[in-house]
Amino acid sequence: MSAVEGYESAEALQNVSTLKSENHRERRTFLGLSMPAVLVVLVVVFLPVLWLSSLSFFNAAGELSSENYARIFKSELYLRTFVVTFQISVAVTVICVLVGYPLCYWLARMSDRNAAILMVFVLVPFWTSVLVRTYAWLVLLQRNGIINESMISMGIIDEPLQLAHNLTGSIIGMVHIMLPFLVLPLYATMRSVDTDLVRAAVGLGSSPRGAFWRVFFPMSLPGLFAGIVLVFILSLGFFVTPALLGGGRVQMLAQRIESTITIYSNWGAASALGVVLLLMALLMIWLMNRVFGLDKLFMR
Amino acid sequence: MSSATQSLPIEISSLCKAYGSVKALDDVSLNIAAGEFLTLLGPSGSGKTTLLMALAGFSRPDSGSIRFGDQEVIATPPHKRGLGMVFQSYALFPFMTVAENVAYPLKIRGVSKSDQKTHAERALDTVQLGGYGDRRITQLSGGQRQRVALARAMVFEPQIILMDEPLSALDKQLREHMQIELKALHQKLDATVVYVTHDQREALTMSDRIAVVNHGRIEQVETPERLYRQPSSFFVADFVGESVSLPVKVANDTAQLGERALKSDSPIAQGSGGHRLVIRPELLEVTSGAVPETANDLSGHVHDIIYQGDSVLVIVQHDSAGQINVRVPANRAGQTGLPSKGERIGLALHPEDTIIVPEHAS
Ligand SMILES: Nc1ncnc2c1ncn2[C@@H]1O[C@H](COP(=O)(O)OP(=O)(O)O)[C@@H](O)[C@H]1O
Numbered sequence A: 001m002s003a004v005e006g007y008e009s010a011e012a013l014q015n016v017s018t019l020k021s022e023n024h025r026e027r028r029t030f031l032g033l034s035m036p037a038v039l040v041v042l043v044v045v046f047l048p049v050l051w052l053s054s055l056s057f058f059n060a061a062g063e064l065s066s067e068n069y070a071r072i073f074k075s076e077l078y079l080r081t082f083v084v085t086f087q088i089s090v091a092v093t094v095i096c097v098l099v100g101y102p103l104c105y106w107l108a109r110m111s112d113r114n115a116a117i118l119m120v121f122v123l124v125p126f127w128t129s130v131l132v133r134t135y136a137w138l139v140l141l142q143r144n145g146i147i148n149e150s151m152i153s154m155g156i157i158d159e160p161l162q163l164a165h166n167l168t169g170s171i172i173g174m175v176h177i178m179l180p181f182l183v184l185p186l187y188a189t190m191r192s193v194d195t196d197l198v199r200a201a202v203g204l205g206s207s208p209r210g211a212f213w214r215v216f217f218p219m220s221l222p223g224l225f226a227g228i229v230l231v232f233i234l235s236l237g238f239f240v241t242p243a244l245l246g247g248g249r250v251q252m253l254a255q256r257i258e259s260t261i262t263i264y265s266n267w268g269a270a271s272a273l274g275v276v277l278l279l280m281a282l283l284m285i286w287l288m289n290r291v292f293g294l295d296k297l298f299m300r
Numbered sequence B: 001m002s003s004a005t006q007s008l009p010i011e012i013s014s015l016c017k018a019y020g021s022v023k024a025l026d027d028v029s030l031n032i033a034a035g036e037f038l039t040l041l042g043p044s045g046s047g048k049t050t051l052l053m054a055l056a057g058f059s060r061p062d063s064g065s066i067r068f069g070d071q072e073v074i075a076t077p078p079h080k081r082g083l084g085m086v087f088q089s090y091a092l093f094p095f096m097t098v099a100e101n102v103a104y105p106l107k108i109r110g111v112s113k114s115d116q117k118t119h120a121e122r123a124l125d126t127v128q129l130g131g132y133g134d135r136r137i138t139q140l141s142g143g144q145r146q147r148v149a150l151a152r153a154m155v156f157e158p159q160i161i162l163m164d165e166p167l168s169a170l171d172k173q174l175r176e177h178m179q180i181e182l183k184a185l186h187q188k189l190d191a192t193v194v195y196v197t198h199d200q201r202e203a204l205t206m207s208d209r210i211a212v213v214n215h216g217r218i219e220q221v222e223t224p225e226r227l228y229r230q231p232s233s234f235f236v237a238d239f240v241g242e243s244v245s246l247p248v249k250v251a252n253d254t255a256q257l258g259e260r261a262l263k264s265d266s267p268i269a270q271g272s273g274g275h276r277l278v279i280r281p282e283l284l285e286v287t288s289g290a291v292p293e294t295a296n297d298l299s300g301h302v303h304d305i306i307y308q309g310d311s312v313l314v315i316v317q318h319d320s321a322g323q324i325n326v327r328v329p330a331n332r333a334g335q336t337g338l339p340s341k342g343e344r345i346g347l348a349l350h351p352e353d354t355i356i357v358p359e360h361a362s
């Protein structure tokens, strides 16, 4: 007797219910394990965000209105904030790519041991408080800071450069803080590129430079895009560094939200700004995925 | 892109390369004829890849000379050597289609788009992957990927093709199939092939000549048959084919196994570290009666009989020298008269099959 004809025979139905209940039990276990995390995210992230967002739909008198949004798009001040936020984020991302890509390439070609040692120089700042690093930059960049003093004493410049309390300072500080977010995914991707691929390209006739652009660079793109998305989105909502190094001259979106609440106590307007920021971030993620087509680039 | 290109001979002389104290290449000299299929055979770590990478230009030797035809290439960068290469990992570009992969060498040589297409298609036809051009690499099986790598290596009709263990990632059946296919392909192409493997059977199957590599040195370069029948050292005899060996004494050009002098057709090669008698299990003859006078007598008692499907391995306890393996066909002719465990078995080793090698070649 065999059970091949179908699931009709008694042998083929052996232990069916036991196995099925085992399946259910397994699923319940996984559900049980993920429940705490789901609850925490729900209570600590989703509900507050929903509640805060809902504030934006009420005016000062507590009536339902779109007043808060209308003001954002009419006010010169708010629009400028959006433009500045966008410009700074783009600038920071571009500089991070220009600095980070060669750095990762260099690290990825090292022996494991040397690369691990040098990675520490990327990671230690990463683990240091943003506040501490921002004040450190203030010390370095201010009018009579180390950089200006030493450049004057070396005779490179006569007058101290305006490095802090402005856009330049904000961007320098932000690049430093954002760089690890670019370096970590990019480095991991570059490390995983099979060196035989580049060899194959060169062996088949590409110059080393040609092999880099035709083979290595495309292979590193997923990591690069991941880093770009991280840096750009984080920059959009960044607060501490532009607030301290910008010296009041740089107003990014997060700072505008803060001042709207602390100075004007206008929760509705602040909430509307927050909602727009959130939407911008989601839009950017969606756009980048569309443009770069990460899922299509590697069909693994 | 016509077939006017002709394969080139390769002349390697006194090539040395050390990694710290490890001599990966120890004074290697080797001449490879134009159009030849030469295999570098050796155990892992013997220096095969290092030699191939020196030919390709990826690793820079410490000293020596490499000539393709009459051109010295020792200082030529890899992309100017014009070689076709196949890697063990296939090294196909995952973000390109099959056709784009195959057309890659043509693209960087500035071949027109339409010519790229026709040549790539023809190369894919040659490796029996016609119509697969639009597929993604990830949609292919291991064997198909290896064929794409082959097509890519030969599409621009290089005069020399290098392959580093290209079949070792495939399962046994596919590997054996590809060996035959590769050999047939080589006969169609006009290219000198340098092939690396650690699989002696693969080397015997495919090669015009085999260079056996050991500790960065070339032990012997021979045709498969002569390598198998006349190894120059114990290392080669042991590495190529199945064998059992027994220590022998050599005096006045004759070898002695215990008290008995061994009859051998080939002269005994010189070397150091004593000599050994190498016995191939399939070359021994099971005799029903006494062993004839013209052959060497290796008779003993049957210790064990192991059924292996296509053949039967008989382990014989020789009277004085130790254990000897004998392989007999699993068909009826092979099995009739085969003694059972514990019984005496007559074994003849004919002089033309008697291989006596020095422990180390001189
Ligand atoms: N990049 C390298 N650095 C240090 N030692 C190496 C390197 N490449 C190979 N070797 C050493 O050289 C010897 C030969 O290696 P290889 O040519 O890869 O052998 P095979 O290909 O025959 O297995 C080995 O002992 C190996 O450890």
Ligand SMILES: [Mg+2]
Binding pocket: B048, B049, B050
């Ligand atoms: Mg190797």
